[in-house]
Amino acid sequence: MKNTPSPPPVHPVSAMDFLPVPQLREVQFARLMAMVQRAYDRVPLFRSRLEERKLTPADIKSLDDLAKLPFTVKADLRDTYPFGLFASPLSEVARFHASSGTTGKPIVVAYTKEDLDDWTRAMVRSLAACGVRTGDIVQNAYGYGLFTGGLGAHYGAEALGASVIPISGGNTDRQLMVMKDFGVTVLCCTPSYFLHIIDRAGELGIELKKLPLRVGVFGAEPWTEGMRERIEAQSAIKAYDIYGLSEIVGPGVAMECEHQAGPHIFEDMFLPEVIDPQTQEPLPDGTEGELVLTTLCKRAMPMIRYRTRDITALAADRCACGRTIRRITRIGRRSDDMLIIRGVNLYPSQIEAALLRVEGTLPHYQIIVDRERNLDVIQIQVEVTAEVFSDTVGAMEQLKRKLSQSIESLTGLRGDVRLVAPRTIQRSEGKAKRVIDKRKL
Amino acid sequence: MKLKQLSVFLENRPGALSAPCRILAESGVNIQTFALADTREFGILRLMVREWEKAKEVLGKNGYVVKVTEVLALAVPDRPGGLAEILETIEQAQVNVEYVYAFTIKHQGQGLLVFRFNDPDAAIKALQARNVNVLGQDELHKRLTQ
Numbered sequence: 291m292k293n294t295p296s297p298p299p300v301h302p303v304s305a306m307d308f309l310p311v312p313q314l315r316e317v318q319f320a321r322l323m324a325m326v327q328r329a330y331d332r333v334p335l336f337r338s339r340l341e342e343r344k345l346t347p348a349d350i351k352s353l354d355d356l357a358k359l360p361f362t363v364k365a366d367l368r369d370t371y372p373f374g375l376f377a378s379p380l381s382e383v384a385r386f387h388a389s390s391g392t393t394g395k396p397i398v399v400a401y402t403k404e405d406l407d408d409w410t411r412a413m414v415r416s417l418a419a420c421g422v423r424t425g426d427i428v429q430n431a432y433g434y435g436l437f438t439g440g441l442g443a444h445y446g447a448e449a450l451g452a453s454v455i456p457i458s459g460g461n462t463d464r465q466l467m468v469m470k471d472f473g474v475t476v477l478c479c480t481p482s483y484f485l486h487i488i489d490r491a492g493e494l495g496i497e498l499k500k501l502p503l504r505v506g507v508f509g510a511e512p513w514t515e516g517m518r519e520r521i522e523a524q525s526a527i528k529a530y531d532i533y534g535l536s537e538i539v540g541p542g543v544a545m546e547c548e549h550q551a552g553p554h555i556f557e558d559m560f561l562p563e564v565i566d567p568q569t570q571e572p573l574p575d576g577t578e579g580e581l582v583l584t585t586l587c588k589r590a591m592p593m594i595r596y597r598t599r600d601i602t603a604l605a606a607d608r609c610a611c612g613r614t615i616r617r618i619t620r621i622g623r624r625s626d627d628m629l630i631i632r633g634v635n636l637y638p639s640q641i642e643a644a645l646l647r648v649e650g651t652l653p654h655y656q657i658i659v660d661r662e663r664n665l666d667v668i669q670i671q672v673e674v675t676a677e678v679f680s681d682t683v684g685a686m687e688q689l690k691r692k693l694s695q696s697i698e699s700l701t702g703l704r705g706d707v708r709l710v711a712p713r714t715i716q717r718s719e720g721k722a723k724r725v726i727d728k729r730k731l
Numbered sequence: 732m733k734l735k736q737l738s739v740f741l742e743n744r745p746g747a748l749s750a751p752c753r754i755l756a757e758s759g760v761n762i763q764t765f766a767l768a769d770t771r772e773f774g775i776l777r778l779m780v781r782e783w784e785k786a787k788e789v790l791g792k793n794g795y796v797v798k799v800t801e802v803l804a805l806a807v808p809d810r811p812g813g814l815a816e817i818l819e820t821i822e823q824a825q826v827n828v829e830y831v832y833a834f835t836i837k838h839q840g841q842g843l844l845v846f847r848f849n850d851p852d853a854a855i856k857a858l859q860a861r862n863v864n865v866l867g868q869d870e871l872h873k874r875l876t877q
Contacts, residue, residue: 674740674773674796675796676796676797676798679738679740679796679798680798681738681775681777681798681800681829681847682768682775682829682830683768683769683770683775686740686770686773686775687770708772709740709772709773710742710773711740711741711742711747711794711795711796712740712794712795712796713794714742
């Protein structure tokens with residue numbers, strides 16, 4: 291049903307994006323007060339950190355006082371695994387999601403029914419901002435499951451009134467068949483996966499430019515203007531950057547409007563700051579630093595000043611679309627060693643945990659990340675030690691298999707394990723370089 | 732009876748085999764026989780040398796992972812059925828052959844094979860009961876230098 295009249299320039303759900311700034315700040319402040327009070331009353335870790343600083347929620351008298359509050363970091367989620375940061379009883383938790391932690395255990399996030407509605411609203415605003423409307427056919431190729439991408443995009447697109455195809459990730463030929471046969475107009479996936487789809491379409495003789503597909507909602511990994519130009523030139527769609535992270539809510543924290551000038555943060559729900567990652571001091575708009583986010587509506591799991599480790603800046607100028615909510619510039623790098631592989635977060639420490647589990651002691655290893663046919667691939671080179679070396683090929687093959695299985699079970703990623711001779715992995719100043727990222731974005 | 736064999740981990744790439752051989756040559760260690768088990772990515776070089784402790788040390792110093800494995804050297808009659816009879820004996824003793832390779836010498840109508848069994852002691856017992864010649868280090872050396 292593509293015969294809908296051309297959509298109005300602004301969808302009603304986007305009204306909050308255009309709130310006059312003083313009113314927006316009022317909304318943010320009122321919600322921040324409630325959030326801090328809720329976390330103080332219900333999350334022991336947060337309360338004890340305020341007490342250490344001799345603070346109570348009453349000390350938050352303006353938005354500027356946010357800077358007095360302690361940060362929350364990923365290790366806090368790990369240390370309180372699984373439910374330690376919840377501010378709602380489990381009976382009120384409607385859903386869990388999880389993402390990679392830095393070691394063996396994932397980090398768990400929770401949503402009440404109201405939180406899920408808020409998340410859906412953020413996703414509706416995201417999709418509306420890039421021109422998705424009732425009548426669009428949305429192919430959702432984000433992975434469904436514990437990963438927030440799949441269900442987040444799904445419920446948002448449904449609530450907007452679009453028709454959703456919950457195809458999930460993988461099986462490119464089937465993706466293309468469905469895209470063509472169903473007359474898909476909007477695709478949600480990682481940008482690198484779409485480049486792969488473009489390549490495959492070429493091989494199969496499918497002309498993407500002739501399909502009704504017009505919008506790509508691309509996220510879950512960093513990408514560049516160069517990739518956007520390539521995607522748009524080769525497929526004749528508009529490619530939009532969506533930003534989010536599980537710890538805050540999932541996708542829908544920020545989304546680009548039709549001007550494609552960097553994702554607008556839904557500031558009335560997610561309060562942004564940019565800090566110097568070393569000094570931890572707040573930085574003015576326009577200056578690059580680490581993005582810190584505070585949830586303003588989350589009930590089950592409030593996040594106060596969560597350090598995202600994503601390096602970006604809050605744009606100092608107003609967007610041509612007229613939205614008052616600020617934009618972040620493209621996220622190109624991180625202030626920690628996290629890698630994003632096919633949309634999945636990966637820390638080298640997870641690989642270490644997986645190797646340790648099999649070998650007992652940590653061998654020298656190196657992670658080599660590359661992009662083959664636009665898909666991320668990882669190879670893990672592991673030096674053979676006297677402890678694990680066995681004289682038969684069968685035993686060595688089994689060691690390899692065990693290492694791969696351990697890596698897959700801890701990270702969710704399939705890696706190519708390669709056994710290499712001792713001292714073949716380069717060391718610099720005695721310390722081996724753990725990651726070689728050959729991807730050119 | 733049991734002989735020491737050295738197993739060396741190698742990556743499957745050009746030059747991977749010649750390097751350890753050169754190291755042994757420079758240390759004056761002679762390779763009596765060897766076999767290479769290989770996969771697409773890596774190989775295991777199995778070596779019989781007289782001075783195995785010295786060989787292990789120099790290879791280890793040069794960064795190789797070396798494992799000492801116990802193997803047996805068996806004199807096998809060089810006639811149809813010679814090997815089959817020995818294998819039947821092994822089979823009856825419920826011993827498993829992990830791998831086997833050969834020396835290039837022939838002595839009084841007998842070939843000489845290197846066997847790696849999962850249970851070398853059980854293999855020796857079964858083979859000696861059937862009068863198979865399991866060579867010790869000295870006898871092996873004598874044959875190789877004749």
